[in-house]
Amino acid sequence: MDYELQADFVAGADGSRSQARSAIPETRRQRYVHEYPFAWFGILAEAPRSSDELIYANSANGFALISQRTETVQRMYFQCDPNEDVNNWSDDRIWETFRSRVNGNGFELKEGPVIDKTVLKFRSSVLAPMRHGRLFLAGDAAHTVPPTGAKGLNLALNDVKVLFEGLDSFYKSGNAALLDAYSDRALDRVWKAQQFSYWMTSMLHTPAGADDFARARQLGELNSVVSSRHGRAYLAEAYTGWPGSH
Template sequence: MPSTRTQVAVVGAGPAGLTLANVLRRKGVDCVVIEAASRSFIERRPRAGFLEEWAVRALERHGLAGRLLRTAERHGACEFRYDGARHAFAYAELTGRHHFVYPQQELVTDLVGHFADGGGDVRFEVRDVALHDLLSGQPSVTYTGADGERHRISCDYIAGCDGARGVSRSHLPADSTVFAQHDYGVGWLAVLAEAPPSADGVVFGIHPRGFAAHMARSPQVTRFYLECPPGDDEAAWPDERVWEELQARLAVPGGEVTEGRLIEKRVLDMHNYVVAPMSHGRLHLAGDAAHLVAPIGAKGMNLALHDALLLAEAFTAHYGTGDDTGLTGYSAASLRRVWQYQEFSQWFSELLHGPTAGAGAADPFRAGVAGARLRRLLDSPAAAAAFAELYIGQYPES
């Protein structure tokens, strides 16, 4: 069996794994990245698109944000559409910070380019990944490569960055791991349209027929969401129905919705989970392998970057000065922000989905509560400031 020796084996080439690998390489820490998909697949797979400013500035400090800063649009305001009217919310005026609109596949393309094209060792299209000897000082990762052979990576540590469906999380001990989850009881139909954005920023539609949202992705492409029953079938949403519902839930006087060809439809069930602790022996999880936040508040990719940067700092300290404080405290440090964003996501969901009972049925009581929350958010400077701080994301303590 061909074998490689490295300091950190990174399982998964998403935003968390690639950010970690790039920072480690720049700090002189040896690492190898393995990924189940092909490079071309991860570079075109559409995912999240909103980056908080602290995350962009962190990437910039590590030399990883060049194209992002040149091309990404910046948003400093969002809009709520409720009861037939438009309600602007300028969070940049309250925080001094912006969101950067940069689709995840673009960030992944940048990160894999920095790492792979800069001489980093990344191995695509692997399968049958297994982790070994996590409680020893000599853990390893085995996998079947694209060549059909079994390979082994011997290492000091393993970073499990392989997402919700990866193998890393399955290696945590069931008797000492808490898997906390929450189901919102709603689904979102996510669609991509070849249509220019209908508004400058994000639009949240709060409507008796269900929640809807508009999120610009580029000058030519717009992401829309429609609340639907969980587990709904995309086939139940022909293009005509999609546009009918978007027009009903989002369009208001002075806020028309521009239509175009739909190029993607998929139903997302809204649920969250948190794994605690995020570390076991020489294995440290990052990103969706450890926690999932439904796209309600656009927090998932930002949390993945937060994990990767924390873990990179911890590994750098370990190899640089022998300081293991960051590694031993990694899980607790990450989970502080994870739970903060989970709480925000749940609060925001109750506002956005308030007028319905989760399946499109009108609920006057929930609608009244949601309206009260929105009015407080728009009318109270204190409530507005608290929401803005969480919506744009605080700078990490470190």
């Protein structure tokens, strides 16, 4: 059934499979896409917390991330092939993989029944401009990032804040300048986040077939960051999010 929508403005915030963005003619938009040879095998496990902190692990056997949810349920990921089938993974095989990537130096992962398994393929995409006429795209409808930098929700919230400022200014003063600047202001942060997510992904994941040089260089890069006050400050600033767009 067809519907006609009448509104001053439309916010297209309908996620990565957005219908709203298809309302923008292809000749009026540019889509930037980057595919990665990486994916995360994600689980939810009924287990106690393993640590007070979020753990990012770069190991010779591949990347792993241990995040803490509640006292009894934890979310964890390990790097896998993008075409991996979750049905091929028993709990034993999953925990063996985690152990080989994070256990050691006095750290031991706390394990338990796996209650959810999913494969998350990596992709960067940006659609620009994020505005067409009175349609404003926001969040995953306009851009996606690989999960390594944990930037997806952060970007979606920033878009909404910037759009709110534009609408607020328009309805209070009739001035459309901030609405006209919406796409540029939002994209400023989007491209910083794309860069950060790409960098974290390439620094922390081991490509299939990486040779000894590639592996040693990658550890050199990681050491350069963590042994430098400025390197740590850059990572912390980008990870926690930059100040609001201006």
